[in-house]
Amino acid sequence: MAMRLMGEQFVTGETIAEALANARKLEEKGFRYSYDMLGEAALTAADAQAYMVSYQQAIHAIGKASNGRGIYEGPGISIKLSALHPRYSRAQYDRVMEELYPASEITHPAGASV
Numbered sequence: 436m437a438m439r440l441m442g443e444q445f446v447t448g449e450t451i452a453e454a455l456a457n458a459r460k461l462e463e464k465g466f467r468y469s470y471d472m473l474g475e476a477a478l479t480a481a482d483a484q485a486y487m488v489s490y491q492q493a494i495h496a497i498g499k500a501s502n503g504r505g506i507y508e509g510p511g512i513s514i515k516l517s518a519l520h521p522r523y524s525r526a527q528y529d530r531v532m533e534e535l536y537p538a539s540e541i542t543h544p545a546g547a548s549v
Contacts, residue, residue: 475518
């Protein structure tokens with residue numbers, strides 16, 4: 436029971452929609468949230484693409500929930516770069532930067548803090 440209660444402080448929902456809904460009351464009191472997607476491990480390009488789609492959906496939902504508050508007042512999201520590229524490591528720096536840089540623009544139109 437104690438673990439469940441403690442976990443609920445950090446895991447606000449199983450989906451981004453659920454997490455945003457659960458955070459609404461505390462956001463109205465001035466709390467700020469930065470969301471994180473758990474369980475990422477891009478082992479293949481297909482995994483990375485699936486995570487990219489999930490992040491795009493989450494960023495869009497967060498931007499919508501922000502209601503124009505901007506990146507300082509609205510909610511944000513933490514993105515694990517290792518979820519967006521199966522070869523994310525120092526040894527693959529040039530390749531990863533070339534392939535991930537275009538992906539960094541997924542946040543721009545949504546207005547979400549990353």
